[in-house]
Amino acid sequence: MPELRFPDGFLWGSATAAHQIEGGNVNNDWWAFEHDPRSPCLESSGDACDSFHRWPEDLDLVAGLGFGVYRFSLEWSRIEPAQDEWSLASLDHYRAICGGCRERNLVPVVTFHHFTTPRWLAGRGGWEAADAPERFARFCQRAVAHLGDLVGWACTLNEPNIVAMMGYGYGIFPPGLRDWDRRREVNGALCRAHRLGTEALRSGPGAFPVGLTLSMNDYQALAGGEDRLAELRGENEDVFLHSTAGDDFIGVQTYSRVRVDASGMLGPEPGVPVTQMGYEYWPESLEVTVRRAAAVTGLPVLITESGIGTDDDARRRRYVTEALAGVRRCLDDGIDVRGYVYWSLLDNFEWILGYRPTFGLVAVDRETFTRTPKPSAAWLGSVARANSLKT
Ligand code: GCO
Numbered sequence: 536m537p538e539l540r541f542p543d544g545f546l547w548g549s550a551t552a553a554h555q556i557e558g559g560n561v562n563n564d565w566w567a568f569e570h571d572p573r574s575p576c577l578e579s580s581g582d583a584c585d586s587f588h589r590w591p592e593d594l595d596l597v598a599g600l601g602f603g604v605y606r607f608s609l610e611w612s613r614i615e616p617a618q619d620e621w622s623l624a625s626l627d628h629y630r631a632i633c634g635g636c637r638e639r640n641l642v643p644v645v646t647f648h649h650f651t652t653p654r655w656l657a658g659r660g661g662w663e664a665a666d667a668p669e670r671f672a673r674f675c676q677r678a679v680a681h682l683g684d685l686v687g688w689a690c691t692l693n694e695p696n697i698v699a700m701m702g703y704g705y706g707i708f709p710p711g712l713r714d715w716d717r718r719r720e721v722n723g724a725l726c727r728a729h730r731l732g733t734e735a736l737r738s739g740p741g742a743f744p745v746g747l748t749l750s751m752n753d754y755q756a757l758a759g760g761e762d763r764l765a766e767l768r769g770e771n772e773d774v775f776l777h778s779t780a781g782d783d784f785i786g787v788q789t790y791s792r793v794r795v796d797a798s799g800m801l802g803p804e805p806g807v808p809v810t811q812m813g814y815e816y817w818p819e820s821l822e823v824t825v826r827r828a829a830a831v832t833g834l835p836v837l838i839t840e841s842g843i844g845t846d847d848d849a850r851r852r853r854y855v856t857e858a859l860a861g862v863r864r865c866l867d868d869g870i871d872v873r874g875y876v877y878w879s880l881l882d883n884f885e886w887i888l889g890y891r892p893t894f895g896l897v898a899v900d901r902e903t904f905t906r907t908p909k910p911s912a913a914w915l916g917s918v919a920r921a922n923s924l925k926t
Pocket of ligand 1: 552693694697878885
């Protein structure tokens with residue numbers, strides 16, 4: 536493969552999410568779910584990576600490796616620990632992280648909801664509470680008033696399709712429901728939350744692009760599976776892609792492929808290697824989903840997550856290399872892709888699977904919290920510095 540150069544100003548970064556790295560997030564629905572004896576969680580998030588205290592070290596790592604972007608999320612339950620009660624100390628904490636990014640020349644990509652919801656709202660029905668979208672918008676408005684002048688890019692909701700599907704359909708995220716009709720309603724509530732949240736974020740201060748991030752798949756129909764595929768993709772992707780009119784960008788996040796026949800989604804194809812998550816190793820999914828997101832929404836694309844859970848770091852490098860070659864082909868075809876943000880900076884709390892899957896560029900000792908960059912970290916950092924991939 537020849538050298539692949541990326542456009543001037545192309546953003547390179549790495550991502551995290553509050554609940555997966557901070558530790559001690561005791562006031563949200565995930566903490567409650569992790570500690571419910573009926574939950575499928577393999578372990579609790581506990582101290583996570585202790586990033587609530589160690590965030591300066593995390594930012595030093597991101598900047599030192601050569602990246603220009605750090606994507607992270609605000610923990611709503613810290614900022615609004617009870618309804619309409621605002622923690623100025625928590626707002627200051629996140630303002631300091633945004634400021635820490637700026638001091639290190641990192642563009643802060645701030646996510647306002649990454650899977651976790653405060654207990655006070657979860658207790659009133661979570662995303663089924665009639666006023667949940669308004670509550671989310673109110674939180675966005677309060678948070679942006681405190682730190683909006685430092686925000687680089689804003690993501691309203693992270694993967695609302697996963698929140699709805701896993702939480703209300705499959706029952707493996709809180710609130711643990713298995714009811715596809717209710718899931719459909721929650722899809723609607725989340726789209727509304729995105730719209731209201733966007734409006735709130737635009738009230739400023741600050742002037743930054745605002746968008747949604749979506750979990751997408753390379754859906755492939757086997758013979759007879761076309762209708763089922765359209766139905767699945769409609770509920771998992773299209774309803775959200777269609778709620779982005781007027782946004783500034785769409786955040787694409789993808790990990791694999793899903794084959795569909797008349798009976799529904801199939802597991803991995805025999806012979807295709809799988810990752811620690813049990814997904815097919817399928818870096819091609821990035822090119823497919825970037826093309827689809829751009830075509831359906833007409834918006835610029837920021838790849839807000841792409842990565843692999845693996846204990847084989849050379850495999851990580853291969854995966855990213857193949858994924859980036861696909862991004863380059865999208866750019867060649869005139870698709871407006873603004874950047875690539877690797878998931879994740881750190882080995883962290885992978886939801887029901889706990890600390891077992893390792894997506895990080897950087898390993899974290901579970902007892903000392905010592906961070907140890909893997910070879911892929913230096914490699915991807917050098918790609919970022921050169922704005923070019925030599926394969
Ligand atoms: C996501 C997630 C992350 C996961 C990652 C790997 O947005 O899906 O942001 O929280 O850790 O996807 O499964």
